[in-house]
Amino acid sequence: MSGRVGVMGGTFDPIHHGHLVAASEVAYSFNLDRVIFVPTGQPWQKDQTIVSCAEDRYAMTVLATEFDARFEVSRVDIEREGPTYAVDTLTDLTNQLSAEFNGAPELYFITGADALAQILTWRDHERVVELANLVGVTRPGHLLDNPGLADGALTLLEIPAMAISSSDIRHRVRTGHPIAYLVPQAVADYIDERGLYQVEDATE
Numbered sequence: 001m002s003g004r005v006g007v008m009g010g011t012f013d014p015i016h017h018g019h020l021v022a023a024s025e026v027a028y029s030f031n032l033d034r035v036i037f038v039p040t041g042q043p044w045q046k047d048q049t050i051v052s053c054a055e056d057r058y059a060m061t062v063l064a065t066e067f068d069a070r071f072e073v074s075r076v077d078i079e080r081e082g083p084t085y086a087v088d089t090l091t092d093l094t095n096q097l098s099a100e101f102n103g104a105p106e107l108y109f110i111t112g113a114d115a116l117a118q119i120l121t122w123r124d125h126e127r128v129v130e131l132a133n134l135v136g137v138t139r140p141g142h143l144l145d146n147p148g149l150a151d152g153a154l155t156l157l158e159i160p161a162m163a164i165s166s167s168d169i170r171h172r173v174r175t176g177h178p179i180a181y182l183v184p185q186a187v188a189d190y191i192d193e194r195g196l197y198q199v200e201d202a203t204e
Contacts, residue, residue: 002031002032002033002106003033003101003103003105003106004030004031004032004033004105004106004108005032005033005034005035005036005093005097005105005106005107005108006023006026006027006030006032006034006035006036006107006108006110006135007035007036007038007089007090007093007107007108007109007110007132008022008023008026008035008036008037008038008110008111009038009039009040009077009084009086009089009109009110009111010037010038010039010040010111010112011039011040011051011057011166012037012039012057012060012061012166013051013052013057013166013170014052014057014060014166014169014170014183014187014191014196014197015037015057015060015061015064015065015166015183015187016064016164016165016166016169016182016183016187017161017164017181017182017183017184018159018161018162018163018164018165019037019064020064020065020068020071020161020184021159021160021161021162022110022137022157022159022161022162023035023037023070023071023110024068024070025137025157025159026108026110026135026137026157027070029157030108030133030135032070032108033070034070034071034072035070035071035072035110036071036072036073036074036093037061037065037071037072037073037074038073038074038076038077038089038093039054039057039058039061039073039075039077039078040054040057040077040078040084041054041077041078041079041080041081041082041083041084042054042082042083042084052196052197054078055078056190056194056196058073058075058078059190060187060190060191061073063184063186063187063190064183064184064186064187066186074093076089076092076093076096077089080092085122085123085124086109086111086122086123086128087122087123087124087125087127087128087131090107090109090128090131090132091127091131093105093107094107094131106133107131107132107133108132108133108134108135109128109131109132109133109134109135110135110137111134111135111136111137112136112137112138112162113136113137113138113142113156114138115136116134116136116147116154117147118147119134119147119148119149120147120148129149129150129153133153133155134149134153134154134155135154135155135156135157136154136155136156136157137156137157137158137159137162138156138157138158138159138162139158139159139160139162139163140158140160141158142158164182169182169183169197170197173191173196173197173198174197174198174199174200179191
């Protein structure tokens with residue numbers, strides 16, 4: 001193994017094909033051994049009243065990724081108390097993976113380009129850049145000015161499927177519209193069985 005590991009953090013509320021395509025494209029582009037999906041515990045940017053419980057989001061992420069051997073799901077953010085910060089995610093995963101690789105892994109932190117535009121507001125953002133290569137995934141045609149990072153610290157990849165959004169999926173469920181082909185069937189079944197997204201979403 002090369003020791004190159006992707007880390008894809010997010011609320012995954014719900015996870016959708018855009019997330020899966022993005023992880024696959026980044027894995028190919030950077031020759032990653034695998035991609036670890038990390039559902040957030042308590043997203044520091046979001047009001048907890050509008051985020052589904054962590055266990056539901058974790059379960060959907062497991063269901064969505066189980067058929068790709070390159071993908072795995074970590075509970076590191078769910079099991080850590082308090083708000084979720086990228087620096088804590090990367091620190092914990094570095095510590096966990098160092099024993100496996102007999103040294104620090106080369107991490108690639110994958111997140112939406114819109115989120116990376118706000119990186120200077122992140123807790124210990126300088127340490128985040130030290131711990132991982134930053135990969136911003138974005139829909140085609142979306143431009144992102146360098147938010148103030150050193151040259152080479154950030155790579156942007158256009159992902160056609162990133163036009164899919166979790167907020168749109170939640171709205172479609174609430175209004176009775178189909179979500180087929182937007183999420184894996186197992187995730188759609190889970191949403192239906194659990195009765196998720198029936199209450200109006202405050203972010204819509």
